[in-house]
Amino acid sequence: MSERAEARPLAIFCGGGGFPVEVVRAAQANGRAPFVVGVIGSCDSAIEAFPHVWVHIGQVGKIFAALKDRAIVDVAFVGALTRPEFADLRFDWGAVKRAPELAQLFRGGDNRLLVGVAGIFEREGFRVVGVHEIAPQLLAPAGPIGARAASPDAAADARVGAALLAALSPFDVGQGVVVANARVIAIEAAEGTDAMLARVADLRASRRLRFQGPAGVFVKAPKRDQDLRLDMPAVGVKTIEAARRAQLRGVALAAGQVLVADRQAFSRAADEAGLFVVGFAP
């Protein structure tokens, strides 16, 4: 529908993973005219099917110019970025002017970094929008996704995990946790979800965790005060694969606050792996 005259333009910064393109498509289906800003080294080349530009993260001047040339006001950020170190940014003049401000952002957690980046865009006159605004159909619904339901025990584990993630929120860390039989097994920090679930798989395989059969729930939720326009947590088929290898019983997602990439394939993979997936009211 990008040919509709009334379609409002929208810049979508795309990092790694498959779902940025899905977000671009969904936004287009919702009547927007997407312009993709592909982050070199992170973003898939599939974005080239849309109007786009490739940039390094540090090319702040080039990015602002490209957006202003197209009279774009709304900007969204989707997909994983390898957290850059300040010293690795390839600064253009637009970034150099803001260097002291940018340097400050690199002291602290990811949320602080992203909120700071969003602030720089907003002070430049842009409006930062979230996936929940441009592609709400991609978020986890409340209730079961797929064929299986959570047992009362597993639901209790999910509640422990959700409470733990809430307690960690002030520390700008922790979007994922695994709880099994009321015991906290693994907490995600800089290693990311995939590595955390691989760790649980290793603990099971090495018999350091000696459960009989499937055990445990992977709980994913944003930080309580996290700006959902930025860095919304996301799951996909790979998450199901990792949960299966970790011999979990299921996955619990904060409804309306976690992106589910390729929902149909995700749901089918969960069913085939014998895992429940449930969206809980955050």
Add this chain to the structure above:
Amino acid sequence: MSERAEARPLAIFCGGGGFPVEVVRAAQANGRAPFVVGVIGSCDSAIEAFPHVWVHIGQVGKIFAALKDRAIVDVAFVGALTRPEFADLRFDWGAVKRAPELAQLFRGGDNRLLVGVAGIFEREGFRVVGVHEIAPQLLAPAGPIGARAASPDAAADARVGAALLAALSPFDVGQGVVVANARVIAIEAAEGTDAMLARVADLRASRRLRFQGPAGVFVKAPKRDQDLRLDMPAVGVKTIEAARRAQLRGVALAAGQVLVADRQAFSRAADEAGLFVVGFAP
């Protein structure tokens, strides 16, 4: 001093690691007459230098009988145990009588399990004592251990880590965390300290964590409401080695609440690795 007539007997349950023997020696130096209960499969054979008995964890009847035969009232638990699964315990009749109670203890975190075990001993008339009571000289002092001091930045990271561990306390998890430049890098759960520090080393080596030079502090503290008579956190030369491989700047320990095994070698290893170690007021 075990030959002194007035030396009070004391049973010390010894799990894995080198420091249980150190605790036995320190208790003896403090005027106690130790009787060592070695857990088969965990405890070092060095305990055979002391009056001792070897047991499986499930041999509750044998353990109680051995202690009562020697008129022992005080019991201490030291060293790491591989957390057993209920189904793996080798039950004798003394355990079978208490099986429903024992089974309940296996639902939840390690602290719940240990508190439950201590409760069983106490109801049998024993008094559970902690390392801080029988060998206080082995605990981390307040202030620097070794030659180096923490920079203000590193001290700030240590405070963030201590606050995070306090926030996790209600969940019966988390005695260790790594914080670097105000960012939470890794949180310990079922994998244990060594695996958590190895993970940080991997994140540095793979450049997923892209700091320049040494960065970060490992913070270790007991859970806020943890019974220190049971499962007191412990560090040793291996901790320093792991912290060095993780390219940290130092280690912060809750003073009076963390055991430091082989203090002299520990302090020397920290100096050689260029790491600070500091005890903070918990």
